[in-house]
Amino acid sequence: MAFEPREEQKELKYDELRIYSDEELNNYTDEELKDFKCKHEIPDVDELEKGPWPSFVADTKREALHRKKLSNDRMLIDADVAEDLLGQLQVSFDDGETHWKHGGIVGVFGYGGGVIGRYSDLQEQFPSVAHFHTMRVNQPNSKYYNTDYLRSICDLWEYRGSGLLNMHGSTGDIVFLGTTTEQLEPVFYELGHVLQQDLGGSGSNLRTPSCCLGKSRCEWSCIDTQDMCYELTHYYQDELHRPAFPYKFKFKFDGCPNGCVASIARSDMSYIGTWKDDIRIDQEAVQAYIGGEIPPNGGAHAGKDWGKFDIEKEVINLCPTGCMWMEDGKLMIDDRECTRCMHCINVMPRALRPGTDTGCSILFGAKAPILEGAQMATLTIPFVKCEAPYENIKDIVEKVWDWWMEEGKNRERLGELIQRFGIPKFLEMLELPPMPQMVTEPRSNPYIFWKSEDVPGGFERDINAYRAKHKR
């Protein structure tokens, strides 16, 4: 099955888009790189070129040399920007403190997010990073690329920016690091008009949603993570670009409870693929695992001798609900008792597969510790069918946003608001009944907030009628 974009996609051909010639792109040799010396003394930064792990310093120097050898009229940001960045890093090491100033309000017209102002506080010493703004670019969902696209953004960012970037930021965006205020609008125009590509979110708005690689290359995904992510990102462009929320709001889409994009820990609204029928069992493959013909856990433990695979010890006894057993040489599962933790499926991927009646669970309110402490997302909706264009999910999203915008305090995340009001209030707003699955256990204090309508006769009482029976 192929997925269709909402709008026709302009085909991007690097050869038609490119700024730099092959000579310009290949303008230095390894010998020159070996001899290259940063214009600043950076002994501690240089130290980070040693060791096996890829050195960001070695890479930055490569960019520095490349820019140095480009003709000056072939870049709109200073050629030595990479060298100044390394120089400032050394001074930061020396001083034990950062040298980036606090904030700075810059942006592109009509958007309240996507651009973050950044200025050096050592502008005389490192003039090329005096203005070093960030632009967040909304990544294609699950971060597959072709080289035409990547080479094109490389030329764009080398020409109008520092040539340095993050692939990717924590939220998921491509993060362009370092350009001047003057170049913000031109970069935005090039992205939109030439590359048909938008910025991502920042500030108190919908942040750039992200997802795991889903069904594109994983046998466990229960939902079309990319398609859901794409549809909701496009549908809520206004919320993404124009901050109108109390604080940030994140959507993340995990295809299964393994949770590879960590939606349960870091999204206000977490979608996690699941199923409601039975785990599919291939009994022959179960025997192959028992017989040692297939390595357990996809070979993940091959680096150490853990002994012969033992299905009792490694699968059945580790099942958190104890809902598996062997009977007449067959693996049995009481699916009604299964909580879909994925362990058995992870260990025996060729024998066990998630069911085929799939959808997602929706959890709300995860966030990092600022301010009230970290929160994990709370299971609220056990199962939702996920079919494009996901109208049922959009309805839920909008109810939640309306409530949060109405009741939320400035810089209060959804999870904190739920805690302040309590789950019962949250459910009332969502028009959902409660279920025991929303809590790990029922309350141990009896301080129930009964309402007047819960009690026969209500809360209005006559003290005189009471006193008629009970003397003072």
Added chain:
Amino acid sequence: MALSTERLGLFNPEKPMENRLTDLGPRHFWQYFPPIIQNNYGKWKYHEILEPGVLVHVSETGDKVFTVRCGGCRFMSVEHIREMCEIADKYCEGYLRFTTRNNIEFMTDSHEKMEALKKDLQGRKHVTGSYKFPIGGTGAGITNIVHTQGFLHCHTPATDASSMVKAVLDDLFEYFQGMTLPAQVRISMACCLNMCGAVHCSDIALLGYHRKPPVIDHEVMDKLCEIPLVIAACPTGAISPAKTEDGKKTVKIKDERCMFCGNCYTMCMAVPLADKEGDGVTILAGGKISNRITPPEFSKVVVPWLPNEFPRYPDVCAHVKRIVETYAAGANKYERIGDWAKRIGWERFFEKCDLPFSDHLIDDYRLQYDTYRTTTQFKYTEAAWAVSRAAGGIE
């Protein structure tokens, strides 16, 4: 239309709203799936890790996609991306992808091409010796460390990110290229409590932390900040309004109430926290995201503070390595660090990892009661004898 080389490109500052294209969103993902991925979308049957960093996914159609996973720095240059493109053009029909943990994945549709790709990747090194594309990061090992901006781009860090990640991964490189651990160990790094990296559910989390209350820039406080917002930003109510001797509006801070979260600084540039002596690194352990066997779990503070030893953080590296190796020696197959610590008891975790236990590690914030131990079940460790001695209970 080619990319423009005009100084302002297509933007006309005289008419800034002219031809403005907005709300385009991201480009559509489908065009970036290589043919093997398009053809087998939703049909994958199973996968296997052939060796560290090399995966094969097998489709119901019989197709196989071979993936080579490489570690990388999330902070990179366009030169590096161009090199990736050259590799992808040569072996992968011009496609590649990045993972959530900043690894780079090259995919091919045959074993033969995968072997050639692997050989090519292994041979690529920076002129100063580090790998450009180390292969690994799969299975029961340590994959790439997700991290934040640090001194390279952030205004609030209490430490640097890229350098610490480089130092720690140099130290743990064998675990990136191996699969010898009881389960995967996810390490994350955030350079301040804002945790752009959301490190709070990692097997091991490295967190930059300030230890001195903000220093107040009275000169500019009223000019540059909304004083009520600064006051409201403090979760412990440590900030209150004040006036300078010459009558300027400003704030004062009750130092003993400050928990060094930096939320006030996020709201106001006139209260910086950064300080060379004050700032350092906190280590947390035992968190996870996955629902496998046990529910997701927050990481817990196991080392309250270590100094910022730029650029290689030997003390941080040594602590991380010690935790990883103690875990590797003691945990059961499939057991994550947090599951192992829970099974043996946190008292045993501290003893085995040879980590001192100080009062800093006992929660005294909002949900502290959840962590109090209210049972007679405990294990005797040196820390327990020390308390018994101090209480006069034993000699």
